[in-house]
Amino acid sequence: MNQLNELVYLYQQSKTKTIDPFVPKGSKMYLLFKGILDNTIKTDEEAAKLIYDTDKSDKRYLMLKKNLNKRLTRFILTSTPIEFDTELYTNISFECQQEIVVVKLLLNNNIYHNAEKVLWRVIRKAEKFELNNILLDCYQCLTRIYSIQGEVSQLEQAQEKVEHYQHKHNCEQKYLRHLELLQAMNKWNKGYSFELASQAMSFTKSIKKSCEVKSSIHCTYYYESINVYAAYHQTDIDALEQHLKNIKTIFEENHFMAIPEHQLIYYLFSLRCSLMKGDISNAFLLLEQCLELTDYDAFNKYEVQDLHFELLLKTGDYEKALEVLNEVYATDHFSMLSPKDQSAWGLRKTYLHIFSDLEFSDEEIQNAINIDQLTENCKPNNKDKRGYNLQLTIISYLVRSIFTEEELDGNSLKMYIQRYLKQSSDQRSLVFLRYVIKYFQRKKSDKDSLLFMQEQFEREMPNGYSIVELFPYEYLFDYLLFPKEKENLLTT
Incomplete structure (x- = not known):
């Protein structure tokens, strides 16, 4: 089905x-x-x-x-290709490939007169959209035709074209392979990955002086996209904005490049960039663009709803966040998501149940604060130490501090930072964790001392948001210092 x-x-x-x-x-x-x-x-x-x-x-x-x-x-x-826009290169490519299949069938039967006419028509179209793989196919077919016809001069010219477009196609494939590798690495890195940034930078440095980047618009797009991943995982907002701007220019000057897949990546990273800057209003505008481009049936809407949910938590719209959460869980395809995706949504649900001001039943809250069960459920994302596992570590510490009598000294958090976050560029998460450690190692617990610690924390905390934080760290730290009524009711 x-x-x-x-x-x-x-x-x-x-x-x-x-x-x-x-x-x-x-x-x-x-x-x-x-x-x-x-x-x-x-x-x-x-x-x-x-x-x-x-x-x-x-x-x-x-x-x-x-x-x-x-x-x-x-x-x-x-049938007529899928329509998002009549000039998107994926649609043109599909049409060209259909015609080339017919040409190859004709050539297999030594019928080449009409085949040559079709090929030149396809070539004109493919040149307009820089479809180098199509052009390569066309000229390979032409070499066969000229060989049958005994046209030596035309054959040699066609062979030169084959070499030319083979080189371009190989360059595009090389760039695309690197981009796809980064996309795969990014998929399960909720946090900023030093390894991913290094991988991206290593490739871009190796080709920076090469003319390959401008050999085709596709190479240029792949190059800029690779730089987006590098800048994002280095939390270099200026570089990220510049490369996103370059991609936008590519779309404006080469309309056929703005296929939905490319647009979605552009808007998702633009949204994340706005979050990193703390520009919530612009993030919501970009969210609308992402929602228009996605669908649960295509499975790409879940990632957008992840960011939607986080935006709502940051603005305190918890009722709407709960609606998004319930909508995601109610989709027919939720059970088909990977264990990692389902685990991540379970973690988001737990954050909402514990730290929002919504009314949940005692049973729901007690289930949410069952850290042993939550840890078990989050095992699929255990390796993402700077992302999902960091979210789990944070909620684990806060819950144990607020809901239990356990004495915490923060030493395991110190070890976590030393082991997994030493090279992290996520300054907001680092500042938050260091102040959580300070809280556990405090010598005074009177209100004035806690207020002073809170003031220091807020002064030192960088602006914007980390992509890892669900609730703002300022909110969570206040929650730790001054537990809310919900916790008081449950612990009595």
Whole structure:
């Protein structure tokens, strides 16, 4: 059912909405298709029961699913490409590839007269959008045609073009490989990663003086994106803003580059940059852009909702944050998220239950402050010591201090900083942790002494926000110094 859901999602993005004759109306296949499209059928069990009054293992239903899968795949491959914009290079590339497939079929049968005309038409289009992989394919086909025709001069010219575009294509692939590596590393690094920044900087330094960067607009985009990751994980806001500005210029001057995937990355990092600066109002504007570009069915909305949730915590809109949390948990795809994603949402839920001023039942609060269970649930993200594991460490210390009689001295926090945060550029988290240690090692506990510590903390705390902090650190430190009524009620 998951694969059918994804194919129906692609159908919804297509310009061609007429599904006939691929899925004839009135057929059982159409009934299944329409049910998935209207979201009235969500599981194989529901579909099999509705259509055949049987279970999902029935051979008739399995064959129906298989046939619908084939029909939708054929529809997507032969219909007008997915439309976000008529000039996005992914759409143009798709159209060109369709024509090249036809050309190759013709050449396999030694039919080349019309094939050559098609190739030159594709070449003109591909040159406009710098589709070097398409151009490489075209000239490789032309070398075959000129070889058959015995056109030596034209063959040699085409071979030179093959070498030229092979080089460009190889450069693009090299840049893309590095960018994809950084994206993979960034996926499970909630905090700032020194290793990721070093990886990005190492690559950019190796190509800084190379003309490859400007060999194609795609190389330029990949280069700027790699620099975005480097600046972000170094918390270098000025550099981050500059490289994001460069990417925006690429979109403005080369409209076809602004595919949804590229736009989403741009807006996500712009949003994070605004958070780092403490510009909440601009962050909310960027959030709207991100929400428009994402969908739960495409699984890219969960990351945006993560930032949405954090923004709401920072502005104190806890009711709205709870709505976002409940919406995420209620989605059909939540159970399909990776254990790491589910663990991260569980941690966010715990923060909201403990530190917001919302009313939760005693049972919910008691479950939230069960640190042993929370630690077990957070094991999937245990290796992210500067991100999710740091969030877990912070909440663990605060809960143990507020809800238990345990005597804490802060020494394990010192070891955590020394072991995992020594090279961290996350100054807000470091200042917060050092003052938490000071609190546990304090000699006086009277209100004046605590207020003085709070004033020192607020003076030393850098502006903006760390991407790791859910509630503002100022709020959490105040919570530690002066526990709220919720804790008093629970501990009596």
